[in-house]
Amino acid sequence: MLKPKKIPQRQCVGCRTMKNKRDLIRVVKSPEGEISLDFVGKKPGRGAYLCPDGACLARARKTKALERAFETAIPAEIYEALLAQMEAANGT
Numbered sequence: 001m002l003k004p005k006k007i008p009q010r011q012c013v014g015c016r017t018m019k020n021k022r023d024l025i026r027v028v029k030s031p032e033g034e035i036s037l038d039f040v041g042k043k044p045g046r047g048a049y050l051c052p053d054g055a056c057l058a059r060a061r062k063t064k065a066l067e068r069a070f071e072t073a074i075p076a077e078i079y080e081a082l083l084a085q086m087e088a089a090n091g092t
């Protein structure tokens with residue numbers, strides 16, 4: 001019998017669904033308080049995860065889920081960078 005491989009699961013802050021960590025986009029708040037996108041999943045700091053889906057991003061923005069996760073304001077550029085990243089990931 002095959003043993004299922006354990007893949008780390010993280011919750012999307014938009015739709016609140018648990019997904020494989022590697023299928024999500026990581027947003028990270030550095031120890032200096034700077035918000036950025038983490039493409040390699042290794043940046044230091046507190047992370048939050050989002051599906052590569054514009055609907056999840058829109059929901060997270062509306063509910064201020066990222067603001068709450070990081071306890072700070074999220075600059076508009078971060079939302080724009082996330083959206084651009086999602087569009088690139090979806091090939092549109």
Ligand SMILES: [Zn+2]
Nearest residue numbers: 012015051056
């Ligand atoms: Zn989601």
